[in-house]
Amino acid sequence: MRTPPSRRRRPDIAGGKPVWLFDLDNTLHRASHAIFPAINRGMTQYIVDALHVDIDEANRLRTGYTLRYGAALLGLTRHHPLDPHDFLKVVHTFPDLGSMIRHERGIARLIAALPGRKIVLTNAPETYARAVLAELRIERLFERVIAIEHMRDRRQWRAKPDHAMLRRAMRDAHVSLKEAILVEDTRSHLKNYRRLGIRTVWITGHLARKPHVNGVPTRLPGTGRPHYVDRSIRSLKSLRLGTRSVRWKGRKPGQ
CATH class of the missing domain: 3.40.50.1000 (HAD superfamily/HAD-like)
Incomplete structure (x- = not known):
């Protein structure tokens, strides 16, 4: 059995x-200490600038695509004319990264x-x-x-x-x-x-x-x-x- x-x-x-x-x-x-908030702000601003939408719509797209696809990038590349490599570089670059990390x-x-x-x-x-x-x-x-x-x-x-x-x-x-x-x-x-x-x-x-x-x-x-x-x-x-x-x-x- x-x-x-x-x-x-x-x-x-x-x-x-x-x-x-x-x-x-x-x-x-x-990452939730400082990096995630900075990434979220960067993603939202990038969407505002690239897609010419207001901040509320940009936040809706960011969170919605993250929930649907596991990463906001996937939804953005599937549904909008956006440069994925530039997006990743811009929203993940931090000159003061060392001061933001907690471990x-x-x-x-x-x-x-x-x-x-x-x-x-x-x-x-x-x-x-x-x-x-x-x-x-x-x-x-x-x-x-x-x-x-x-x-x-x-x-x-x-x-x-x-x-x-x-x-x-x-x-x-x-x-x-x-x-x-x-x-x-x-x-x-x-x-x-x-x-x-x-x-x-x-x-x-x-x-x-x-x-x-x-x-x-x-x-x-x-x-x-x-x-x-x-x-x-x-x-x-x-x-x-x-x-x-x-x-x-x-x-x-x-x-």
């Missing part, structure tokens, strides 16, 4: 020879201590991604950066959480899906890629903090531990084997 899917044990995150797929923003650093203490040591290969998988452009990694002093720890330019196929731009894009990117990197572990803050990406058999880690430490009512912390809507998450962690230090602060779905290894 086959075991129902809901009763099957989740695979151990640390088993075998893992290939870590790290998202960048709000995973390796706290965990000892991040290089934390990443280096993880067994297996490490790859950055981000919907951001490569130049920006490498600039952030350089500021964090961890670029050398990753064998490659798969940025949004590399996700494009012959027909169109693609981005997370596109299935075909990920399969192709993993083939190019010689990564088996069963070996991959996605560390990501965006739940929709985790949900979509868990269906491909990838193990998933949801990092929540850079997300919005829980509000307080009469001094008592409350849970934000939709921030419970989803069924498609193998591990839920607050910080990268919890990826270390044997760390007690990791919250497991199901039983812990060895139980």
Whole structure:
């Protein structure tokens, strides 16, 4: 008799020879502190200037395309005459990038201590991604950066959480899906890629903090531990084997 899917044990995150797929923003650093607000302002202004619309329409297009396609760029290139390379360059260039970044203490040591290969998988452009990694002093720890330019196929731009894009990117990197572990803050990406058999880690430490009512912390809507998450962690230090602060779905290894 086959075991129902809901009763099957989740695979151990640390088993075998893992290939870590790290998202960048709000995973390796706290982009919500200053970078995300700046990117959103830059995108909105670019849309205003390029498409000659008012700021309310520009915000509607930016947020709508992000929700629909996973990245605003995809909707803009599919529905408007816009230069995607110029768009990416303009909205992701920050002369004061170093002062905008917030990150965990000892991040290089934390990443280096993880067994297996490490790859950055981000919907951001490569130049920006490498600039952030350089500021964090961890670029050398990753064998490659798969940025949004590399996700494009012959027909169109693609981005997370596109299935075909990920399969192709993993083939190019010689990564088996069963070996991959996605560390990501965006739940929709985790949900979509868990269906491909990838193990998933949801990092929540850079997300919005829980509000307080009469001094008592409350849970934000939709921030419970989803069924498609193998591990839920607050910080990268919890990826270390044997760390007690990791919250497991199901039983812990060895139980």
